[in-house]
Amino acid sequence: MAGRVATSFGNLFAAVGAPVLALCAEVGGILTLLFRVLWCLVPPRFDLDETWRNLHKMGVKSVPIIVLTAFFTGGIMVIQAAVFVKKFGATSLVGWGAGYAVFREVGPMLLGLMFSGRVGSNNTAELGTMVVTEQIDGLRALSIDPVRYLLVPRVLSMIVMLFLLTILGDVVAILGAALFGTVLADVSLASFWVSFSQNVHVADVVHGLIKAAVFGFIVALTSCHFGITVKGGAVGVGRAVNNAVVAAALGIVLSDYLLTYALP
């Protein structure tokens, strides 16, 4: 009897322990990568050409999708609010509400998730394929540190680009909100602008942009980590992309929660 209880406790520990250990291994891997990236950044030692290529690939090519997302995000906020705005005649709140929500929360978060889906997953797949086809070994055989040559440029590019794309996205989302406001909630452009400019502060923008940079860092680290640790051929690449997107989304939501508390 006592033996049976002991075994089932053992099984329980094993069942809980294995995923926890696996999680710890991934988190440890990401932290190690973080230190190795920082190590290459102070003083800066990385490949400039590679950085330029990535800035272009990750940033410029993401503009259309980001603009589209941001425009409709701004619009949706106003559509949701329109019912109450009309009911209570609260037209003077629309510009403020849209600006506050977009700048501080919805903009960075949605664009971060979008960026993770568009750029992060692509990055994981690319690095994973390089592992599978021995390109990483090829670099190391030529004494090129893959972290310095491949990862640091990608991490930098993702932080910079998500930051810049969020600025662009913020502007487009506000334009979208103003436009939808005039069409759907009878809020004139002028009153939208007054409400927006009097109540939304630079601090709100900064709050959101700090988040964007942190989200960029999270997407970068998770996508690079899962890409560079791919095991087991093409199937492994698929699994890694999946894990990377899930981890990035979790990371974004968690850090958003913490940052919202911590930032003014």
Added chain:
Amino acid sequence: MIRCASLSLTLSHRPVLHELSWDLAAGSVWGIIGPPASGKSVLVKTLCGLFTPQRGTLHVDGVEMTRLPEPARVDVRRKMGMLFQNNALFDFLRVWENVAFPLARQDPELSREELAARAGERLRAVGLAGSEEKWPSELSGGMKKRVGIARATICNAPVLIYDEPTAGLDPVTTSKIYDLLTDLRTRHASTVIAISSDIPALRRFVENVLFLHQGRVLYRGPEAGLEACEDPVVYQFIRGLGEGPL
């Protein structure tokens, strides 16, 4: 040139190389054969310092590699040119840039024109003139192999390692590739290690053979002595018999 003594390597908690000792004289030509997953690729990657063995020593040109930190391995790796089993062509670089890549790392002073000229020359030698501007994804399997060979040999390194240089190629191309490898070898008197599952073609090319099975050496010596080897695994493998321990 290369000396391994009692090398043991464990990867993901599984022993892959076991107490491996091997001595390669400068200028010798070795073939590594063995069943799949016997550790052939891992062994040659260990030689250029991509894996660090847990036990044993590895001397390359007199330098002990296993205790050397990663940055200090540069000089040793300069002495080696390697063709990987999957070619490892960088898909973000054009064919000629791939070939010129090791050269550019070795000598940053070289201009782009010079690099292109040297790469073009090497590509002509492997029969790929005209493919300079292509991307690796536009090449056939055999073409990729030859680009890989061009890249492995462009620095005229004293040690050349070819992991499956003829896998998936027809007999004519195979013999052309071995002619090319022989030509390169005699011109630069390099030490050569070749892994192949095409045993007859490989045996025509090499002088010595290392037979690996489950990370252990079953035969090490002149190619001609392989027939006389008593080990049942070696016996079955080189004759391609269906019956036996494998």
